[in-house]
Amino acid sequence: MSAPVAHALELRGLSKRYGSFIAVDAVSLRVDRGQFLTLLGPSGSGKTTILMAIAGFVAPSEGAVLLDGADITGLSPERRDFGMVFQGYALFPHMTVAENVAFPLRVRGLSRADRDARVRGALDLVQLAAFAGRRPSQLSGGQQQRVALARALVFDPALLLLDEPLSALDKKLRAELQDELKALHRRVGRTFVNVTHDQEEALSLSDQVAILNHGRLVQMGAPEALYERPRTRFVADFLGKSNFLQGTVREVGATGMALQAGATRLVQAGAAHPAPGRPALLSLRPEKIGLLAGAETAENEVAGTIASWAYLGAGYSLSVRTADLGEIRVALPAWRAPIAPREGLPVRLGWAADAAVPVLEDADAA
Structure with missing residues (x-):
């Protein structure tokens, strides 16, 4: 295959x-050259419609698709020269693997001669050269997926578009692929531009993730930034698991704030906060909560x-009922869990002031 030529995409x-x-509502975003972008969202969020508009199979009602700054909105799919899986x-x-890739x-x-050379290179790329003479029915699901990738890459496409390419595979094979x-x-x-509803897949694969809901772009960024600093309740809840702690702001300082939730006082680090007397919502990931033993203390305790x-192999998942904060989910590594979990067991939970992050209610972010 020829030397890579990456292109930038903009909506x-x-x-x-x-x-x-309204399937897609005024979405603007940019994918830099050579990046892997995933469009992530629940069913009906508009992600597949956006991918089809990028490919040219769906004509937008408004807006533009640009490749390296050139408007390609009016180009037919075949003139865009995009690969698609x-x-x-x-x-x-009815075709062999090699014939499928050569198509x-x-x-x-x-x-x-050119076809044969390119097909060999593409099959080598996906490690399927030994399967060139087989038909798709003689391949596993993972091998078929790799053939589809080879076919999409064999003609040196300007972009590679992936429409949930791993969704038909079982969990273990999906992780491997x-x-x-x-x-x-x-x-x-x-x-690469990928569409999925699988949060783990989006976090694992992507340089950038665009989270969509009801046709709108809710938040876009690097996977770690989205997971650690979600802007809204929807993003925090959709991208992994989260506890949502509600309280009223009592004090605001240069480095954080104090909230009151019933009889429980919470301290939260960070610079941007609501004014005293206003409600606040915190997102707290289950893995950032610990169980306190003996005289052990933490900045936040309940x-x-x-x-x-539940025992999950690598860890325990606990649901802890509290008086002021409702039920709190806790993720504990099994190999060093300080307790043997059982229903009704009293526990103390603790977390650092910077473990949670303030988020907006979805209506407030609209």
């Missing part, structure tokens, strides 16, 4: 309406009893 005010229904792979069952090259009129897809992205050096628990 400006992209909207798509079907009658009175569909959810069901869309392999031709886009035949359409483009390449000579037999996430690693392969990430390594493939590094090797080919091109710009007592409760274990309402339910």
Whole structure:
């Protein structure tokens, strides 16, 4: 395959309406050259419609699609020269692996010698050269996915578009192929745009994640930034698990604030806070909470009893009932858990002042 040429993609005010229904609502974003962007959101959030608009299969009602600054909104799909991997792979069952991969090259009129050389390179890239003579029915789901990737990359596309390419695989194989897809992205050096509703997949694969809900772009950023600093309750809740602690702001200082939730006082680090007397909402990840033993203390403490628990292999998941903060989920590493969990067991929870992050209610962020 030829030396990688990565391209930048930009969406400006992209909207798509079907009658009175707004599938995509004024979405603007940019994917830099060679980045891996994932469009993440629940069903009906608009992510697939955006991908189809990028590919040229859906005409936007408003807005523009730009490639390296040039407006390509009016270009037909074949003139955009984008590779695409569909959810069901869309392999031709009557063709061999090599013939499937060669198909886009035949359409483009390449000579037999050029086709053969490119197919060999593409199959080597996905480690399937030994399977060139097989048909799709003779391959596993993971191998079919890799054939679809090879076919999408064989003609050196300007972008690679991925429409939930791992969703048909079981959990273990999906995790393995996430690693392969990430390594493939590094090797080919091109710009990838992926669609998924799987949060772990988005965090694992992406340089940037765009979180969508009801057709709108809610927040976009690097996976770690989105997970650690969600802007809204929806983002915190959708991207992983979170506890939501509600209180009233009592004190505000240069480095943090104090909240009151019933008889419980909470301290929260950070610079931007509501004014005293205003309500505040904190997002607290379960893995950032510890169990306090004996005279051990923490900046934030609350007592409760274990309402339910589950053993997950690597850790325990606890649901702890508290008087002022409701039920709090706690994730504990199993190998060093300070207790043997059981329902009704009294426990003390503790977390640091910078463990939680203030978030907006979704209505307030609209």
